[in-house]
Structure formats: C-alpha cells, structure tokens
Amino acid sequence: MAIWVKLSCYSRQVLLFLFLELLLEVQAGKIRYSVPEETDEGFFVGNIAKDLGLQPQELAERGVRIVSRGRTQLFALNTQSSGSLVTVGRIDREELCAQSERCLVNFNILVEDKMKLFPVEVEIIDVNDNTPQFQLEEVEFKMNELTPPGTRIPLPFGQDLDVGINSLQNYQLSSNSHFSLDVQQGADGSQHPGMVLQSPLDREEEAVHHLLLTASDGGNPVHSGTLRIHVQVVDANDNPPAFTQEQYHISVPENVPLGTQLLIVKATDPDEGANGEVTYSFHNIDQKVGQIFQLDSYTGEITNKEPLDFEEYKVYPMEIQAQDGAGLMSRAKVLIKVLDINDNAPEVTITSVTTAVPENFPPATIIALISVHDQDSGDNGHTTCSIPGDLPFKLEKLVDNYYRLVTERALDRELTSRYNITVMAADQGTPTLSTEMYISLQVTDINDNPPAFTQDSYSTYILENNPRGASIFSVTAHDPDSDENARVTYSLVEDTIQGAPLSSYISINSDTGILYALRSFDYEQFQDLQLRVTAHDSGDPPLSSNVSLSIFLLDQNDNAPEILYPMLPTDGSTGVELAPRSAEPGYLVTKVVAVDRDSGQNAWLSYRLLKASEPGLFVVRLHTGEVRTARALLDRDALKQSLVVAVQDHGQPPLSATVTLTVAVADSIPDVLEELGNLEPSTNPDDSSLTLYLVVAVTTVSCVFLAFVIVLLALRLRRWHKSHLLQASGRGVAGVPASHFVGVEGVRAFLQTYSHEVSLTADSRKSHLIFPQPNYADTLISQESCEKNDLLSAPQSLLEGKKEMFSQVNFLW
Numbered sequence: 001m002a003i004w005v006k007l008s009c010y011s012r013q014v015l016l017f018l019f020l021e022l023l024l025e026v027q028a029g030k031i032r033y034s035v036p037e038e039t040d041e042g043f044f045v046g047n048i049a050k051d052l053g054l055q056p057q058e059l060a061e062r063g064v065r066i067v068s069r070g071r072t073q074l075f076a077l078n079t080q081s082s083g084s085l086v087t088v089g090r091i092d093r094e095e096l097c098a099q100s101e102r103c104l105v106n107f108n109i110l111v112e113d114k115m116k117l118f119p120v121e122v123e124i125i126d127v128n129d130n131t132p133q134f135q136l137e138e139v140e141f142k143m144n145e146l147t148p149p150g151t152r153i154p155l156p157f158g159q160d161l162d163v164g165i166n167s168l169q170n171y172q173l174s175s176n177s178h179f180s181l182d183v184q185q186g187a188d189g190s191q192h193p194g195m196v197l198q199s200p201l202d203r204e205e206e207a208v209h210h211l212l213l214t215a216s217d218g219g220n221p222v223h224s225g226t227l228r229i230h231v232q233v234v235d236a237n238d239n240p241p242a243f244t245q246e247q248y249h250i251s252v253p254e255n256v257p258l259g260t261q262l263l264i265v266k267a268t269d270p271d272e273g274a275n276g277e278v279t280y281s282f283h284n285i286d287q288k289v290g291q292i293f294q295l296d297s298y299t300g301e302i303t304n305k306e307p308l309d310f311e312e313y314k315v316y317p318m319e320i321q322a323q324d325g326a327g328l329m330s331r332a333k334v335l336i337k338v339l340d341i342n343d344n345a346p347e348v349t350i351t352s353v354t355t356a357v358p359e360n361f362p363p364a365t366i367i368a369l370i371s372v373h374d375q376d377s378g379d380n381g382h383t384t385c386s387i388p389g390d391l392p393f394k395l396e397k398l399v400d401n402y403y404r405l406v407t408e409r410a411l412d413r414e415l416t417s418r419y420n421i422t423v424m425a426a427d428q429g430t431p432t433l434s435t436e437m438y439i440s441l442q443v444t445d446i447n448d449n450p451p452a453f454t455q456d457s458y459s460t461y462i463l464e465n466n467p468r469g470a471s472i473f474s475v476t477a478h479d480p481d482s483d484e485n486a487r488v489t490y491s492l493v494e495d496t497i498q499g500a501p502l503s504s505y506i507s508i509n510s511d512t513g514i515l516y517a518l519r520s521f522d523y524e525q526f527q528d529l530q531l532r533v534t535a536h537d538s539g540d541p542p543l544s545s546n547v548s549l550s551i552f553l554l555d556q557n558d559n560a561p562e563i564l565y566p567m568l569p570t571d572g573s574t575g576v577e578l579a580p581r582s583a584e585p586g587y588l589v590t591k592v593v594a595v596d597r598d599s600g601q602n603a604w605l606s607y608r609l610l611k612a613s614e615p616g617l618f619v620v621r622l623h624t625g626e627v628r629t630a631r632a633l634l635d636r637d638a639l640k641q642s643l644v645v646a647v648q649d650h651g652q653p654p655l656s657a658t659v660t661l662t663v664a665v666a667d668s669i670p671d672v673l674e675e676l677g678n679l680e681p682s683t684n685p686d687d688s689s690l691t692l693y694l695v696v697a698v699t700t701v702s703c704v705f706l707a708f709v710i711v712l713l714a715l716r717l718r719r720w721h722k723s724h725l726l727q728a729s730g731r732g733v734a735g736v737p738a739s740h741f742v743g744v745e746g747v748r749a750f751l752q753t754y755s756h757e758v759s760l761t762a763d764s765r766k767s768h769l770i771f772p773q774p775n776y777a778d779t780l781i782s783q784e785s786c787e788k789n790d791l792l793s794a795p796q797s798l799l800e801g802k803k804e805m806f807s808q809v810n811f812l813w
Helices: 056-061 093-097 287-292 669-676 688-729 793-806
Strands: 025-027 030-036 044-046 064-067 075-077 085-087 104-111 116-125 138-144 152-154 168-173 179-185 191-197 208-217 224-234 247-253 261-264 279-283 293-295 301-304 315-323 329-339 347-353 356-358 366-373 383-386 393-397 402-407 418-427 434-444 457-463 471-474 488-492 506-508 514-517 528-537 544-554 562-565 574-579 588-591 593-595 605-612 618-620 626-629 640-649 656-665 739-744 747-752 758-762 767-771
Touching: 030 044, 056 064, 064 075, 075 104, 093 116, 168 179, 168 191, 179 208, 191 208, 247 261, 261 329, 279 293, 287 293, 287 315, 293 315, 347 418, 347 434, 366 383, 366 418, 366 434, 383 393, 393 418, 457 471, 471 544, 488 506, 506 528, 562 656, 574 588, 588 656, 593 605, 605 618, 618 640
Parallel strands: 030 116, 138 224, 247 329, 356 434, 457 544, 574 656, 574 767
Antiparallel strands: 025 030, 044 085, 064 104, 075 085, 104 116, 152 191, 168 208, 179 191, 208 224, 261 301, 279 315, 293 301, 315 329, 347 366, 366 402, 383 418, 393 402, 418 434, 471 514, 488 528, 506 514, 528 544, 562 593, 588 626, 605 640, 618 626, 640 656, 739 747, 758 767
C-alpha cells in the first residue's frame, strides 16, 4: 500500500513515500527487500531476524552483522530490539545507479558464530525527485530563408535522472505558425525532439523566431524543464556542412594520458565565405561526458581533459554538430570505446578474524573470513587468493568471492608461537596486480611438554671434608612451554644412605636446582652418593621428569701415616732390635711397617732415616721400610745404636710420622752384659738420668746373671716341649710364617717377624735385647688366607707373638 502526499506547487517540494509495502522474497538463497529513495534515517526496510529464523535478541548474541565491500554502508541492523533492517541515511538512487532501470544494492549478512553468509538484495525504488533539464538554457539556430518546408531541425534533448514513469515522458513546443514539434523514437527507446519547418521563412517579415521547448516527466505532480530557442533567419545558404563519416568509432585504453588527441571529426561546406566556414560543437551530450572531453570548435579535434574510467563508462557516446557561417548544420555521432586495463588491484577485506588459538586446536578450525573484489572486468577482474609459504593453514573458497581461512594441521607453540599470515589476492590481468593482507595469529600454550634436563645423567666430584652448606652442584631443566607451564621446581627423590635419609646429607633449592651439602663428607666412610632429582613444571596437570646424579668423593690427605710396627709399648719400655757384629752389609735388622687410611697418592708411603747415632751404619729402604746395615759392623761401633725413621705420604701437603728404633750390636750375650755397663747414651751424653740407669744395670748384671741362666735353661726345655706340640697342631712358632701381610682399606704393608736363637731381657733397664740369626725368612701370606676383617687385627697378634718371642731367646753356643 502506498500513501501519496501532494504538496503545493509553489513550495516545489518533492513527493516522498511515507510507507512502501515491504517486499521479502527468497529466491536462489537471497533475501530481497525494496525501499524508496530519499527516505529518512531509520526507515524500516525488513525484518531480518524473522527472515533468518532468529529471535531479535539472538542477533547480538550470535554476532549477526552486515558485511559489504567497496561502498558506503547504507543499511544497519537494529540488533537491540526489533531485529529489523533500517536505512542509515538518505539514499539517492541516482547517485548509486545513475540511469539504470533497476537499482540493486547487494550485501551479505554474516552469522559470526556459524561463519555463515546470507546474501541480501535491496532494490531502491525511484521517486520523482528530479526535474527534466536541458544542458543549455537557450539555443540559437540560423536558418536560411530558402529552407524548404518540411526541413527538420534536431533540438537538444532533455535529461531526467529519474527512471520509469518519473523520467522524461514528452516534449511540448510553444505555438508558432512556422514550426511544429517532431519527436522521434530512438532505437534505445529515447525521444529525440526536433522542429519541422511548416511554412517558408521570410527574413524581411520576421528575422528572429522565439520558441520555448518544454520537457515533462510522468510523475505526480509533473516536473518540467524548458529550453529557449532562437531561430535567426539569414540569407540563402544552399549547402550545409557534410561530415566525412556519419558515425565515428574509436577505442582507447582507459589510462590514456590527459590531453591526448583521441579523434578529429571533419565536415566540409562547398559554400564560400562565411557560408563555408564550419565550426564544431557538442550536441546532445551527457553532462558528465561533456566534463571529460574537449572539442576544438575550429579543428574538430577531440581530447580528454579528465581521466577515462572503464569502470564508470565502457562507451562514451556523443554527437558532434557542424555549422557553417550561414547557420546550416549537420551532425555526426561519435562513439569512444574505453578499453579496460588492469589498473585496479584486488581489494581484500577481513570481515571476521580470530587473533589467538590454543595449540591443541584440531585441524579445520576457522581463523578468519575474507572477501576479495576487483573492480576491473574480464581476466583483469578474475582473482585468486592464496597463502604464500609453508604454513599450517589453507583457504577454502565460499560463495561470492568469500574465503575461509582454516587450520590445515595441528599447531605446536613450541615450534612457532606466532604466525604472521600473508593473504595474497592476485588478478589475472597483464601485468598481474596483487594485494596482500596480513593476519597475526598468536598460538597460546598448553602444558604438553615435561621439563627436560640438559643431560641424561650427571656426575660430579667433590673433595671430602667439604664445609657444611656448601654448594656442590647445579642441575638445570628446561620446559619449552610458557608461563606457569614452564616454571620448573626441583626436588630430590627420597632415599637412604647407610640407614640415614638422603635429606640429612643433601638438600636442593627448589627454584634454582642448586644442591647443597648438609654435612661434611668423609671419603673413608663412603666414596660416592647416588641420587635422583625430579623436575616438576607448574602446569595443570603438572608434568615431571627425573635424572640421576652421581656424586663422587675425592680423597684429601687428612690422615697421617700410622705406624703398625714397631708398636709403642704401653708399659713405658723401649723395644730393642739386635744386630750381630758379624752381620754383613745389607743385613736386615728390622722393618718399619706403616699404613695410611687415605687412598691414591695420599696413601703412597716412603721411608727415610731421619736421624742415627752412627751415620752411615744403617740405611732404610725408601719403599719397603726395611732397616739394613749399610756396611759391616766394626768393633768400635757402639753397642747401642739409636735410629729415627720417618714415614711420609705423597699428599699435598704431605703428612708424616716418626718412630725411634734402638739396635743392640754384640756377638755374644756376655759381651752385651759386659758392655751394657759401659754404654753411654749415644743420643744425649749429658743426660744424668740415662747415666744412672747404666750404673744400675752394671751393678745388677752379676746378680741377675745366675738367675738368668737358670731361666734360660727352663725356657729351653719348655720350647723343646712346645715345638712338638706346635708341629702337631700346625700353629707352633716354628710353623708360623716369617712374614705377615697387613692391610688397611686396600693398602697392604709388609710386616716381617723373625726367629731368634738367643734372647736376653734386662729387667733392670726395661729393655728387650734380641739377637737374630744371620739366616732369615721373608715370606708373604697369600691374599686368600687373609680376610678383610683380619687386616687390622693382624698387626696386634703379630706384635703379641713378637713380644712372646722377645721373652724366649735361644742361645747357640
């Protein structure tokens, strides 16, 4: 239903539609509406919510919006209440569609949550808002008075921007006895007005004729425009100008430079003088076309004064009029065809885009909706869209040059955290034009990577006796995830070491992975620690990984050598080693046995003679500790020789221990007894206490001698009896190996025992004198016969046996 309001003719206000029946038609998937032009802002066009099958409130919830390309938005959606499509402002159909019979505006409705497009077509209905107009307000013709009746003079035609019934419908010529109106119908349906001379002219009777041509449209009310016509009657001119062609055709590319000579029209007149002078002018030319081209009125040269645009006009039609000086004229039609060149690059519009996706999104996830449009035609307007590079995305083509950007495969943030996607649209023209659009996509992290240590296992070395709380090692684990998923904490796997929890030995900083010693380690207690470190991330759920760590202790030289033999007596007495005066050079007097609880070079021992009462008489083997005679014993050599032997390890710094040996030199017991009274301290002659002991010894020798002989006889008998028992049991003194192998934690020392036939005990001096035989045995006990737990106890038992043998001295007279 339409309501028409007719206003006063004096106000010259245009006739508006107040309401036009809504036309909704769905064909081939399109939603169609119509709306009259010149309506006010907010004019109701259609109920888009109803046509989409949605409730009005769902439009905003589901992201329903209008997407269009290349033109100003003319319509808007009322998503808050009614869900209707309304106008944004006044719509001028003539500005949008010029003289097209139907004016259609196309756009798409995007339902964003489904990424679905609905094409919409709105027809703009013409209203009679334009008045027919002539290009000129007046026109003048010159006619020879000899012009025969029936001559037709073409008149300028009027223009009405409206279409249909509102366009120009008829012409009227003011009443005149000489001229009548003749309107001819063109092939395209246009009307071409003209005047027909009805009766001969007489310049003397009336030199100028004034007429008024009125053009009217078919609107309601009718609009009209007028053209004033002046016909000047001139003297006879019997030859009108004649063009060389009835119609001129030319094709030019749209990028032709300004001022280019496009065409030259030529008309000739055989008359002489002013009657043969021809001038050229545009006739019946569109106003916009007249602004683009320029015609030289004397040469007929047509040039362009504005750029040509194939997208606006494919053919520029115009009519050229040639007139001589007497007013005779002829006309020719000119058609300038514009050739399209590829001067428009494709237009790329992103109508919807997602800027961030998690890395676990499945393939075929929609990232963006893209539209591509090229204003050129033919191959110049055919476009392709692509994504350069090896990216995990692809384009899927939709309707109406729309594309959907989707993921092609799973994303991995640890490989690429951000994608700068280049969408390139190219046409098929020559040369090809292209446009690039950039989409930045952030890949967000999920906790899909456990922490990874830099090594499969770790090992470190630390010196024993380390300070408590010292940093001993650092482990590092990296998590390729981000933020909380990559924040790593460290802990130790619970374990025990020698019955104590691992946490009492080692602690770890949960943030840095630095391990600290909670106590000072002793290499002699254990040589290595085996533990496992766990790295956890802070993701949800958290992921973890383990790594093994071996801590090896390095020995320090913190134990001095320990002398096993000779042992220091506990009763204050000093042991005495015996050497007969008949001993040859190299005679083994005794052996110093020592061990070191350290390992490696810290336990490598060397022996040296530090001090001797008779220099050059005895030597000490560097590696074995054997004390041997360096030369043959002389009569002048003192009975008592004092030796100080030093034992030193090879640590840094080296540690050492010393032992003092007393060696008695004599060929027989009487010599020993006789000389004991004459012995003077070899180490300190000024010692009064030692002199007193020597005097007491001499005085008591004779008293003791008798008792001593008796005791020796008794012991001889006892030994004889005991030797038979020992031979039966295998454990007698004669059956005991002459040397024992003593070791402490892998270090073995060679300890020798000696069998002597003569022994003497001088109780008065609390000293034991031992006379060895020239022959001696030097035998090792096999490792298999010495168990590990007997190594430390061996020296004690051997020394007890030594003491017992010291009390049993067999004399060979």
